[in-house]
Amino acid sequence: MIFRKKLRYVLVEASADARMADPRNPEELKAGVRAFLGELQYFKANPQIAAVLSSNVFVMVVNRGYERSLALALAFVKGLGGRRMGFYTIKTSGTIRSIKATFGQVY
Amino acid sequence: MLSFDLVNFHDAGVDALAPRLGYKKIFKSGVDVEISARGVGDWAKRSKLITNGGQETDAKALKQNGVIGVLPQGMTVTRKVLDIAKDEEKPIIIPMSAVTNTQAGARIQELSKMRKLVRSVLMADAPFALVSLADGKELMMSSLQMLEMAGFLGIDMARAKTAMGRMGELI
Numbered sequence: 001m002i003f004r005k006k007l008r009y010v011l012v013e014a015s016a017d018a019r020m021a022d023p024r025n026p027e028e029l030k031a032g033v034r035a036f037l038g039e040l041q042y043f044k045a046n047p048q049i050a051a052v053l054s055s056n057v058f059v060m061v062v063n064r065g066y067e068r069s070l071a072l073a074l075a076f077v078k079g080l081g082g083r084r085m086g087f088y089t090i091k092t093s094g095t096i097r098s099i100k101a102t103f104g105q106v107y
Numbered sequence: 108m109l110s111f112d113l114v115n116f117h118d119a120g121v122d123a124l125a126p127r128l129g130y131k132k133i134f135k136s137g138v139d140v141e142i143s144a145r146g147v148g149d150w151a152k153r154s155k156l157i158t159n160g161g162q163e164t165d166a167k168a169l170k171q172n173g174v175i176g177v178l179p180q181g182m183t184v185t186r187k188v189l190d191i192a193k194d195e196e197k198p199i200i201i202p203m204s205a206v207t208n209t210q211a212g213a214r215i216q217e218l219s220k221m222r223k224l225v226r227s228v229l230m231a232d233a234p235f236a237l238v239s240l241a242d243g244k245e246l247m248m249s250s251l252q253m254l255e256m257a258g259f260l261g262i263d264m265a266r267a268k269t270a271m272g273r274m275g276e277l278i
Binding site for chain 1: 126127128129207208211214243244245246247248249251252255256258259
């Protein structure tokens with residue numbers, strides 16, 4: 001039996017330039033999510049940045065079943081890189097392709 | 108079901124943000140509706156007011172035609188206000204940004220107060236509306252996040268969706 005990871009991709013928009021190219025910012029964002037979820041839920045969810053689509057829009061990937069927890073956690077993260085900003089979860093999907101298609105249509 | 112939001116700041120970019128966040132429209136306090144602590148008297152003769160004057164003021168203001176809802180001061184609401192809101196069919200406005208706009212230490216207390224408010228409203232079977240009432244773009248949230256917050260506070264999905272569409276019916 002082949003073990004296949006079941007993932008969910010979440011399209012996230014920041015209210016300001018998130019500067020995800022700076023390696024410190026994704027870590028800071030994940031730390032904010034961890035602060036809300038707690039160590040155990042964070043370990044189970046394992047959120048990562050999958051793709052950066054523009055200066056303030058990126059895709060996060062999380063284990064299936066934890067996309068809603070991630071959305072809730074992102075509602076509580078209000079800053080990044082010393083700047084105040086909010087994070088909105090726009091769409092959730094099982095494939096990154098459909099997320100990128102949504103990005104192309106909406107933005 | 109269509110969702111609407113109410114924010115407490117003016118920004119030209121908010122209207123463009125609405126469809127991306129999953130809202131039909133985002134209303135602005137001071138433009139589409141007024142939040143006033145003086146619910147009776149001359150203010151009440153104007154339309155589309157949300158009263159925020161404290162328990163006694165709110166109880167009287169809710170009976171005025173121009174008042175469309177009540178924003179509880181200090182996240183507390185008395186049984187009297189709940190009963191009047193239920194009779195007048197005017198919703199209790201629950202501002203979600205009150206919880207997200209706090210530091211980690213105070214967050215637990217704010218969450219506790221919010222949960223108490225939600226429980227009171229649900230037990231009284233009073234109508235309520237879920238809005239962000241954000242003071243800035245960073246305090247807004249998408250409709251997906253608002254639904255998750257509602258679930259987190261103990262509101263079931265069906266009622267949460269109805270509550271998120273309520274502002275559109277009123278304004």
